[in-house]
Amino acid sequence: MRHLPQLYRAQFRTTFADQVQYRGALAIWAINLILEPVIYLAVWSTVAASQGGAVDGFGARDFAAYFIAAMVVNHASVTWIMWEFEFWIRQGTLSPRLLRPVHPIHQTIADNLTFKILNLIVVLPAAAVLALVFHANFTISPWTLAAFVPALLLAAALRFAIEWTLALAAFWITRVGAINQLYFVVFLFLSGQMAPLALLPSPIATLAAWLPFYRMLGFPVELLLGHLTPTEALWGIGAQAAWLAIFVVALNVLWARGVRQYSAVGA
Amino acid sequence: MIESTAPALSVRDLRKTYSVPERESGMRASIRSLWRRRTSEVVAVAGITFDVAPGEVVGFLGPNGAGKTTTLKMLAGLLHPTAGEARVLGFEPWQREHDYLRQMTLVMGQRNQLVWDIPVADSYELNRAIYAIPIDDYRGALAELDELLELGPLLPKPVRNLSLGERMKCELAGALLHRPRMLFLDEPTLGLDVTAQRRIRAFVAAYAERHQATVLLTSHYMADVEALAERVIVIHRGGLLFDGALGTLVERFSPFKTVTVDLDYPVEGLERFGEIVSIEELRITLRAPKSEAAALTARLLAELPVIDLSVSDPPIDEVIDRVFSAPADEAEPARLVGTSA
Incomplete structure (x- = not known):
């Protein structure tokens, strides 16, 4: 454990060197990241305009603020471990990783952070430009900004833990594509990525509030934009911490079982 | 010292059975397999026993499918055996304790540990961090590996730009930066030209000698085994067929x-x-x-x-070929196990 900081530094350098090799891929990823909120924005602004300027209290400028903040939060919490892990298993590259005196999760954490830091160079200016172009209605108070920081970090940690846990399905199922697809469809609806939760039919909104998806994206966004009361904010951060604890335990249990299974059938 | 007399590697009745899905060909069988999966048991390693002393270089021979790689994977810690025991450097390998992993290495020809898109030197730096190698030890190890393998010109190149032989050299060096005491080498010269093979062979011999490392090596090239190992262990159909000096093997089977x-x-x-x-x-x-x-x-x-x-004596390849082509009843494992070298 003592040498973990050194390991992270080395992994940062490696990932950095690896990623800057593919500037084209980085640029495409950035375009994809920016295009998504623009599309939602365009759709919802049109809907708002057709309904006399607002949908359930959301005007075009509110939508702009919501989807731009969602873009930043999404960037901060995104992972690709579900594909990567399947690749490790299918290509057999998990085996050498298991024989290193360090848990493979550390590499993925370092990779993930490096990618995000590197891409902030694009994401933050893009958010600023979009906010100007679409006249986003950002009214942020000091307390929401202060509460946003832990909420964002917890959202990222939670998403990482959940998607790592789901990725472990690859230990038992050879093709996890179907599971990934299902997860992303549910995520799209229940996290608030496609629309603010308030605009969903109320049973779905209630369900979403009790599931972890909203805590990974919509919650920090709404917290930042001042849609929540301090009590709701505290309650939400508590829910994030609780979900995180559950999934960290699940991840550990399933990892141990999965590795045992993997090393029983032919690593 | 107790250390020097205890075997580096001790294997007792080690077994591995795989459960393999089985299906007849054809559409009907495919549909039936949707709800009923049939499996059959395949014995990969059928109970083998041997010891290897510290510093010994042992050739591990057998035809394809004999159970060599499965054994190596169990001893490196990747696979849980179905039954039996093994201790390597005092550890039960499949517990994968970090203290064990830091002292051993498994090199499998086709699996790359190096990061594809970055210079070799950067991958090595990463390995240094993974194995927590102190900087002076790292520099020493790298200088030594460079001397034995002439890595110098390769270090700044991205791995993807290396030839197969160059990559193997770099893989091998990367796997030895932490100066493991136990080496499992699975086909380290596979696909290399004669010069590169000779190079790798000389290197493994020099490394083992210099660091008193224990080496268990599989290869299809008898030249590898002849050059490196005085003792060979032959397994065939999962069982131990011969364990003894290479010369004895030749005498016995030819x-x-x-x-x-x-x-x-x-x-x-x-x-x-x-x-x-x-x-x-x-x-x-x-x-x-x-x-x-x-x-x-x-x-x-x-x-x-x-x-x-x-x-x-006839060429060793010929001898080995005779051993492997012998019918099962003639090559009764128990009776052919020779005295340990």
Whole structure:
């Protein structure tokens, strides 16, 4: 454990060197990241305009603020471990990783952070430009900004833990594509990525509030934009911490079982 | 010291059985397999027992599917055995304790540990961090590996730009930066040209010698084993067929000697001397039962215009081929296990 900081530094350098090799891929990823909120924005602004300027209290400028903040939060919490892990298993590259005196999760954490830091160079200016172009209605108070920081970090940690846990399905199922697809469809609806939760039919909104998806994206966004009361904010951060604890335990249990299974059938 | 007398590697009745899905061909069988999966048990390693002393280099031989790689994977800690015990450097390998992993390495020809898109040197830096190698030790190890393998010009190159041989050298060096005491090398020279093979071989020998490292090595190239290992363990159909000195293996499985003579001028009727393997102009190669080789040599010298004569064991490849092609009942594992070298 003592040498973990050194390991992270080395992994940062490696990932950095690896990623800057593919500037084209980085640029495409950035375009994809920016295009998504623009599309939602365009759709919802049109809907708002057709309904006399607002949908359930959301005007075009509110939508702009919501989807731009969602873009930043999404960037901060995104992972690709579900594909990567399947690749490790299918290509057999998990085996050498298991024989290193360090848990493979550390590499993925370092990779993930490096990618995000590197891409902030694009994401933050893009958010600023979009906010100007679409006249986003950002009214942020000091307390929401202060509460946003832990909420964002917890959202990222939670998403990482959940998607790592789901990725472990690859230990038992050879093709996890179907599971990934299902997860992303549910995520799209229940996290608030496609629309603010308030605009969903109320049973779905209630369900979403009790599931972890909203805590990974919509919650920090709404917290930042001042849609929540301090009590709701505290309650939400508590829910994030609780979900995180559950999934960290699940991840550990399933990892141990999965590795045992993997090393029983032919690593 | 107790350390030096205890075996580096000790294997007792190690077994591995895989459960393999089984299905008849055809559409109907495919549909049936949707709800009923049939599996069959395949014995990969059928209970093998051996010890390896610290610093020993052992060749691990067997045809494809004999259970070599499965054994290596169990000993490296990747696979749980179905039954049996193993201790490597005092550890039970499949517990994968970090203290164990830091002292051993498994090199499997096709699996790359190096990061594809970045310079070799950067991958090594990462390994340094993974194994927590102190900077001075790291520099020492790298200098030594560079000296043995001439890595210098390769270090700044991205791995994807290396040739197969260069990549193997770099893989091997990367796997040894932490100076493991136990090396499992699975086909380290696979796909390399003769020069590169010789290079890798010399390197493994030098490394093992210098660091008193224990090496268990599988290879399809007998030259690897001849150059590196005095002792060989042969497994066949999951069982131990032979464990002993390479020379003993040859003796045991080849009851023949090869006698080669160079003649001064052509001679007719050579058949009377025994089985002729080849005649190339004035060079005649004969095969004789071991017990008759001395008498044959005397006869040849007395009756023919001999310029030169040599008696040798048949090529090791030929011997191994005989071992592996022997029917199962003839090659009863228990009876052929030789004395340990």
